[in-house]
Amino acid sequence: MSQWPEWLPLSDRLRPLSPYGAPQLPADAVLNTNENPFPLSDALASAIASRIESVARNLNRYPDRDANALRSDLAAFINSQSECDFSLDNIWAANGSNEIIQSLFLAFGEKGAIGFTPSYSMHPLIARVTNSPWSDGRRREDFSLDISIAREDIAKSGAALTFITTPNNPTGSSVTIAEIEELAGIVPGLLVVDEAYAEFSDELSAVTLIRKYPNVVVIRTMSKAFSFAGVRLGYLVADASVISALFIVRLPYHLSAITQAAAEVALEYRDELLGNVATLVSHREWVKNELEELGLVVVPSKANFLLFSGFDIPAPTLWKSLLDAGVLIRDVGLSGYLRVTIGSEAENKLFISALKKILSTSK
Ligand SMILES: *Cc1c(COP(=O)(O)O)cnc(C)c1O
Numbered sequence: 344m345s346q347w348p349e350w351l352p353l354s355d356r357l358r359p360l361s362p363y364g365a366p367q368l369p370a371d372a373v374l375n376t377n378e379n380p381f382p383l384s385d386a387l388a389s390a391i392a393s394r395i396e397s398v399a400r401n402l403n404r405y406p407d408r409d410a411n412a413l414r415s416d417l418a419a420f421i422n423s424q425s426e427c428d429f430s431l432d433n434i435w436a437a438n439g440s441n442e443i444i445q446s447l448f449l450a451f452g453e454k455g456a457i458g459f460t461p462s463y464s465m466h467p468l469i470a471r472v473t474n475s476p477w478s479d480g481r482r483r484e485d486f487s488l489d490i491s492i493a494r495e496d497i498a499k500s501g502a503a504l505t506f507i508t509t510p511n512n513p514t515g516s517s518v519t520i521a522e523i524e525e526l527a528g529i530v531p532g533l534l535v536v537d538e539a540y541a542e543f544s545d546e547l548s549a550v551t552l553i554r555k556y557p558n559v560v561v562i563r564t565m566s567k568a569f570s571f572a573g574v575r576l577g578y579l580v581a582d583a584s585v586i587s588a589l590f591i592v593r594l595p596y597h598l599s600a601i602t603q604a605a606a607e608v609a610l611e612y613r614d615e616l617l618g619n620v621a622t623l624v625s626h627r628e629w630v631k632n633e634l635e636e637l638g639l640v641v642v643p644s645k646a647n648f649l650l651f652s653g654f655d656i657p658a659p660t661l662w663k664s665l666l667d668a669g670v671l672i673r674d675v676g677l678s679g680y681l682r683v684t685i686g687s688e689a690e691n692k693l694f695i696s697a698l699k700k701i702l703s704t705s706k
Contacts, residue, residue, distance in 0.1 A: 353523025368576040371669035372690035379570035398604045406600035413647040432583040440564040440577030448473040449592040455504035486514040503532035510540040513675040527556035540646035541567030557582035576606045668697035
C-alpha cells in the first residue's frame with residue numbers, strides 16, 4: 344500500500360515497503376517461482392495422507408516443539424548426500440527457508456548483514472523487517488562474484504551476516520567451494536550460504552566446510568528440487584552453537600505436527616522426489632540452447648531456472664505478451680532481463696514456441 348492511514352502506527356522503516364509478491368496467476372505454463380513441475384506420485388501422496396491421519400488423532404496436543412525426529416532425519420539425509428557426520432544438534436527446521444532467514448536475522452542481525460546484488464530479494468527485505476542494517480555488495484557486470492571485491496565489501500561493512508546464494512537466484516550463477524572457503528576464513532561473523540538450489544548443482548555443498556569453519560551456516564529447502572513447496576519446510580545445517588541460538592528466537596511449537604509428519608515421509612521417498620533433478624537439468628540445457636538459437640543471451644546456470652536477455656522490447660512488455668500466450672515467467676526487476684523456471688517438457692515447449700512467435704512479430 345503506497346498511502347498508509349495517518350493513524351496507523353506502522354514503523355517508519357516499514358512504510359515504504361511492499362509485500363513479497365510473485366504473481367499467482369492462472370496460466371498454461373507456470374514458470375515463475377522455481378518450483379519443481381513434477382507432482383507427487385500416488386504412492387507418496389497416500390503415504391503422506393496415512394501418516395497425517397495417524398498424527399491427526401493427536402492434534403489436541405502441541406507438536407514436538409524441537410522436531411527431534413525430523414531434525415534427525417534431515418541430518419541423516421545431509422550426511423548421506425555430502426558424506427558428513429552431523430546429528431540433530433546441527434540441524435534447524437522451520438516453515439520454509441524464509442523462516443530460517445528471519446530467525447538468523449532475529450538472532451544475529453543487530454550488527455548488520457551484507458549480500459551481493461542481484462540476489463534473493465528476501466534477504467534485504469527480511470533485514471529491513473527485523474531492523475537489521477543491510478549493505479549491498481558488488482558483482483561483476485556478468486553477475487559472477489569477484490571474490491577479491493567481495494572481500495573488500497565485507498571488510499568495509501563489518502557485517503555479522505554475510506549472505507552468499509549459490510547457485511544464485513535470479514542469475515543461476517554459482518561460486519566454487521574454494522571461493523566459499525576463502526570467504527569463511529575472512530568474514531567477521533557468520534557466512535550464510537543459501538543453497539536453495541544445491542541439488543541442481545554439481546558443486547560440493549558448503550556443509551562440508553562446517554566442521555573446519557564453525558561460522559559457516561548453510562540454508563537448504565524442500566521447496567525446489569524436493570518438489571515439496573506446498574509443505575513449507577526449510578532447514579539449516581550449522582555448528583551446534585548456532586542452532587542453540589536459534590532456539591532463543593523461535594516461536595514455541597512453530598512447526599506443526601502435520602508439517603513434521605509430511606516432511607518425514609518425503610525424506611523416506613527422497614530417491615523418488617530427487618529423481619527428477621537430472622531430468623530438469625537436461626531440460627534446462629535444452630531451453631538454454633533454444634534461447635540461444637533465438638539470438639538471446641543466457642546467464643550460465645546451475646539451478647532450475649535461466650536468466651536471459653538480448654530481446655529488444657522492454658522486459659515488462661515481453662513478460663505480458665508471454666502471459667497473454669499462457670506462459671507465466673518472472674520479471675525480477677532487472678532491466679532487459681527475464682527469468683524462466685524450467686518446467687515440464689510440455690511447459691518448456693510452450694514457452695519457447697510462444698517466445699518465438701512474439702519475437703518474430705515484434706521485429
Ligand atoms: C526459493 C528460495 C528460498 C525460499 O524457499 P522456501 O524454503 O520456500 O522459503 C530461499 N532462498 C532462495 C535463494 C530461494 O530462491
